[in-house]
Amino acid sequence: MSQLTLVQAVQDALRCALDADNRVILLGEDVGRNGGVFRATEGLQERFGADRVVDTPLSESGILGASVGLAANGMRPVPEIQFLGFIYPGFQQVVAHIARMRWRSQGHYGLPMVVRAPFGGRIRAPELHSESTEAYFIHTPGLTVVAPSNPYDAKGLLLASIEFPDPVIFLEPMRIYRAFRTEVPEAYYTVPLGKAELVKVGEDVTVVTWGTLVRETLEVVHQLERDKGWSIELLDLRTLSPWDEEAVFNSVHKTGRVVVVQEATLQLGLAAEIAARVGEECLLDLEAPVTRVASWDVPPPLFQLEDWHAPTAQRIVNGIERVMIY
Amino acid sequence: MSKKVDEAPTKMDEASSMTQNTGDSTVNKEQIPANPETSVPQDVSPELLQFFYKQMVFIREFDRRLLRLQRAGRLGTYAPVEGQEACQVGSAQAMREGDFLVPTYRDSGAMMLRGFPVSSVLLYWNGRLEGLQIPAGVSVFPLAIPIASQLPHAAGIAWAAKLQHKDQVTLAMFGDGATSEGDFHEAMNFAGVFQLPMVFFCENNQYAISLPVSRQTATETLAEKAAAYGFSGQRVDGGDVLAVYRAVRDAIAKAAMGQGPTLIEALTYRYGAHTTSDDPTKYRTEEELASWRQQDPVVSFGSRLRQWGLWGDAQEQQWQAQVQEKLIQAVAVMEGSPPARPTDLFEHVYAQLPPRLRAQKAALEKEVAQARGGVQ
8 A cells, every 4th residue: 555646546557557458558648758747657658668658649639549440459548638628639539439439330349448638627727728528528428437536546447447348538637636645555456437436424415526526525515514514425426427326316315405516617517417317316305406516607717717617615515505405 | 573473362462572662752743554564464363353353343333233222212322432443442452361441431342342241331321230240350440431530540450450460451541532631640640650550542533522632732642742751652543453453462561561651542533423412513524524434444454354365255244143143132131131120229339238328228118119009
């Protein structure tokens, strides 16, 4: 066991995967000699060689498209897109090919591959470095979308994703890459895909979130429990598609109230889908309308205003209060 | 240099007559051969020469049959091949066992030569999921609908072969319009940087739907674009099956020897419409079409075979009968397929159906039963 940050846990998972399976290959911009702009692949090229940790040309569609061919022809590519906002030049490869090749070949060419990309904002970066556009990928049949919220899960979910027979979009919450450390076993282990984590048990209201906001929301939850005496349940989805409906519905059956907190903009985000499904499956349990806490429906701003774009602690408090005093 | 005779139909994996285009990144703009040889070629067996012709005849008849089926409402939209037979036969037949083909929607001829079933092509254009099935052991990618986006896939396939030390070369097919897409650039660049064992085979049929190639690019040729990626490009007469075959055979041999990729631009012409939804009279003249038809790839190669004493009326008659028989059988397979099962919608979206899709599949089963007046 050692105490690792989230980005170190990612690197440790990649080391384990490269060690365990010689079909695994990392490719992307600056991932080799430079060790990645966030150091997520630091030291791996030295250890595993330039054929397995490959610096590619600056070419997102090339990286993603070549990964289709690599995966179809016997490899297990793990392409890195430097920031989620830079995936757009390769968007066609993701939605038209990566997501559909198993289907398009009726099972002949499955694509075991993991697209890693840092996502979310509030790191004081330039424009398009702060995107929370997971909904594009959640909306696309054929993809599996994962977003860890802590170092332990980051390693286990990434290894599970690399083992998975279908393509995974693995979104790394870059704001908390180095925010805290947790115990991370050195050995190979996986955390199952499709299973939410019950972060905190509660009785009065269910709060659902993922990625960066899990830790911030937990702080708000503790504060509200102290100040108001409410008992709040917190779920970390971990896998965003397919998300763990069972865990959410079971919690809502118990609490009768639900707030979904997302860093993505409001309209048609994952929170909207969760609200719709809760409405379909848990209507008679509900004591209050399902409430969404999200970024405003405007572009992620330049950084001076970004803390007012993403859900603030106050916005999360307001959301929970709304359902509690409805 | 030893001369080896290439034989029909599959023993072409030892193409050894490496005669040109190694490392030369300039393009000879006068490369279109003006005088097809008058004597029987020595590097290709008579059986293979006959095989070229027979396959071109087959593809032409196949194509015409599909057009008729489409017009009769027995098939959906179809992208016809006629005029490009020499490109598809010459290139696909130059591939070795185990080589990988990455085709476009207009390459059904090449796909069938690489083992994709004739009846599957029919099922595909008939809108049936069965037409997407690829038989075991067939190294053909699903035909690409978007333009050029299959080229990075081909680069990745070739890269995987190189990493796994497989003796496998990937042939990527695309049209003239594809050269304007970003993915053409990204794939060519990857192929050059990583020295990938692949061949970029461009069927320049002069039009991307309505846009002539002169408006697609400001370069004189498409082949010369290879220079920008550090490997050689060449133009061939896409109406001459032998020229296409030799160029692709040599490029594959070069790639297999670790000498990197090649771009081949085959000059050809699509006689028909872009697809059955298109009207080419809006953008092309009758005169232009007629001038290309005068150098028809199938007819001209047939005359050369006869001139060489390798083909005659009896063979022609016999082959035409066989072709019609094959087509009748394939159409029978298509039309004899049982009705599509609605729940096949859910097959192969994932290796394992996630819970949400299991529920949706059950909902569809119920809906189908209700719609058909069965149980509620």
